[in-house]
Amino acid sequence: MAHERRQELIQILHDCAMACNYCFDACLKEDNVKMIADCLKLTRECADTCAFTEQAVSRNAQFHEQLLKFCAEVCDACGAECEKHAAHSEHCRVCAEACRRCAEACRNIA
Amino acid sequence: MAHERRQELIQILHDCAMACNYCFDACLKEDNVKMIADCLKLTRECADTCAFTEQAVSRNAQFHEQLLKFCAEVCDACGAECEKHAAHSEHCRVCAEACRRCAEACRNIA
Amino acid sequence: MAHERRQELIQILHDCAMACNYCFDACLKEDNVKMIADCLKLTRECADTCAFTEQAVSRNAQFHEQLLKFCAEVCDACGAECEKHAAHSEHCRVCAEACRRCAEACRNIA
Amino acid sequence: MAHERRQELIQILHDCAMACNYCFDACLKEDNVKMIADCLKLTRECADTCAFTEQAVSRNAQFHEQLLKFCAEVCDACGAECEKHAAHSEHCRVCAEACRRCAEACRNIA
Known part of the structure; x- marks a missing residue:
């Protein structure tokens, strides 16, 4: 992987x-936590996987290829879940966008 | 640290x-997730810290000493939280016990 | 994944x-560290990936399937490297065996 | 912790x-790996701890306080080791500087 592309991927x-970590923490304070149980589960997976x-x-x-494909899959799932709550939850909207961008970057390089 | 004590600590x-990870996953399926938001937060911290x-x-x-003291503190907090739910939640009871045992082991060696 | 298979996989x-971590630490003390630079690199990858x-x-x-396939691939590479040093290095021999067993378990379940 | 200070700490x-990860990888390619065995050990500790x-x-x-104190201690040790090789190894010089800056930031907030 070229140095510049690597730096860009690391940043993404x-x-x-x-x-994801910010969204996880914010979700814990939501009233309707049940609704976002999947959100808590997936933001944890996604934060840990990206890190x-x-x-x-x-x-x-x-082993870049296989790891990046796996990471893209986790980002897809987390992004899809957070997207459901994006209309009324700013942290979910931001998280969904970061996940989409990260999934794309991982796939481009893998 | 002597080899045997080290192996024992690793196991604990x-x-x-x-x-903690089992309790985290089980808590996500509880009806009263709000009640256990702190439980979700702390089981994640504690699982990650122990790992x-x-x-x-x-x-x-x-750097054993400082790390083990930190780990004991996280175990204390997670154990205290899970203890509150131990009467009606078997996974919290088991988790609280594991945390207590781990906090003690960390302090004994630190 | 059935509970019993899961417990067995976690243990492996x-x-x-x-x-891998034991081998990493032991390799750092070897005289011919250059010879085992790949060993240090791969035992770190493998320890982190398995954990x-x-x-x-x-x-x-x-996402079990993709993660377990990735993990098996890392175990393969680390096991193959450690195998090269197995004849004269007990920690590499033990590590190679653990890697082989782990790669197999990951593939069986994935 | 105020939002801005937190963002700055995260970046550092x-x-x-x-x-540390860059230095670890670069050290593996050095001729005199033995000389920098401590460097490999400490850059791994420090990368993992900071992450x-x-x-x-x-x-x-x-638990910020105790974790940040621990992290500062690991950065101190890694920075001191890399500093020894700074004169002839650019990656060690850069790593030593990053460690010093990080130790200071952790202590300021803890």
Whole structure:
């Protein structure tokens, strides 16, 4: 992977992990937590997966292709879930957008 | 740290992380999720912290003392929260017990 | 995934992460570190990947199939590298065996 | 922690983790790997610790004080080690600087 593309990917993974963690924390304070149980589950998965992938990419780990495909799949699922709540929840809207962007970046490079 | 004590600590950290992750997943299916929002927050913290500590101990990282004290503090908080729900939630009862045992083991070695 | 198979997989992932971390630490003390630079690189990848997978499986994360395939691939690479040093390095021999067993378990379930 | 300070801390932790991972990978290619065995050990500790702390801070985990003190201690050790090689190794120089900056930021907030 060329240096510049790698730096860009690391930044996108980082942004997505941060958006997911912020959304996770914000969701815990929502009244209708039941409605967003899937949201809590998926933002945790997605934050952890993006952070793991970011670390792996930054230390130039091999196995990029399979890891990035896996990461894109998790981002897809989290983005789709957060999208459902985007109309009335700003943190879900921001998270959904970060997930979409990250899934695309992972697939482009994988 | 002597080899045997280290192996024992690793096992206790592992058991605690697993109990926390199991409790996290089970809590997501509860009806009264709001009641256990703190439980979700703390089981995630505690699972991640114990897993991190377990990894660090297993690769013989330095800095044991401060990390184990931190880990004990997180276990204390998670255990206290899960204890509140122990009477009617078996996964919280099991988690609270694993946290107590882990906090004690961390402090004994730190 | 049935409960019993899941518990067995978690244990195998745990054992592999521990063997990799132990091997990593032991490799750092070898005289001919250059010879085992690949070993250090791969034991770190493999320990981190198995620990991540173990956490994900224990909290019943979705996306098992792709993650387990990725984990098997990392275990294959680490196992193949450690195998090269198995004749004269006990920690590499143990690590190679743990990796092989883990790769097989991941593939069986994925 | 105020929002702005938190964002700044997250960025510094991120930069330090990236510098450590980059240094780890670069060190693996050095001729005199033995000389930098401590460097490999500490850059791994520091990358993992900063990444863990960054995640925890971004999801607004409690227990900031103790975690940030621990993180500062790991950064100190890694920075001191990399500093020894700074004169002839650009990646170690960059890593040492990132570690110093991160240790300071962690202590300021803790």
